[in-house]
């Protein structure tokens with residue numbers, strides 16, 4: 001089906017769709033690598049590819065062969081260079097099409113009853129963060145959104161108690177045997193403490209941020225949970241969401257971002 005003719009080129013509707021999809025793909029990849037060293041490699045690779053198309057169209061056979069060889073080897077090199085970005089990209093796709101958590105699938109295909117909606121009160125969590133920050137006590141709190149966190153809950157000490165400020169402060173007190181690691185809150189309850197979270201290998205994280213913050217970021221890369229880190233060193237409040245760290249937040253900024261994120265489509269399981 002011909003859409004229009006451009007000089008000697010016949011452009012069909014499928015060509016237009018093809019071009020639009022490739023443009024979208026390149027834009028998404030660029031968005032993913034923007035600001036990182038990998039983005040320069042990506043732009044460099046694109047330039048070499050356009051040079052290859054040009055010399056091929058001009059019929060420069062020797063140069064075409066050399067560039068062809070370079071591009072095929074380069075594709076392999078790109079996979080190695082973009083390891084982290086590819087991982088993040090696949091995780092993002094996996095998260096947004098989370099089949100296991102699809103309510104529709106559970107209800108109509110697996111014939112499971114709908115999961116009960118729990119309400120997690122954020123107020124005690126925020127109050128505890130305020131005190132931890134003021135007292136320079138470290139803290140790491142994971143709040144479940146949709147993804148299953150059982151694997152991480154299992155890595156710690158089971159608690160299964162109502163969320164309360166005194167309990168959170170007791171857990172993160174330096175004299176508590178549970179203060180190391182993370183607390184996981186899910187379905188309105190503190191499920192466990194002393195949990196081990198995956199650590200991010202993002203090499204662009206500022207060196208001032210240590211393993212508490214790397215663990216917060218790593219957990220937000222692996223799941224859709226919201227993670228609050230309170231720095232023991234500076235009292236700073238940090239929030240990790242979807243592979244992104246928001247550092248140096250005031251309590252009201254934390255509250256605003258956290259409640260907005262948890263109220264986004266998915267389970268409306270939180271109230272302030």
Ligand SMILES: Nc1ncnc2c1ncn2[C@@H]1O[C@H](COP(=O)(O)OP(=O)(O)OP(=O)(O)O)[C@@H](O)[C@H]1O
Nearest residue numbers: 180181182196197209210211212213215231232233
């Ligand atoms: N993988 C992990 N899972 C859970 N908690 C972790 C993990 N790695 C580190 N932590 C927690 O972070 C603490 C160490 O924090 P570290 O000083 O390295 O981090 P930081 O980001 O510099 O934080 P701070 O600003 O509080 O010093 C540990 O005592 C532990 O409680």
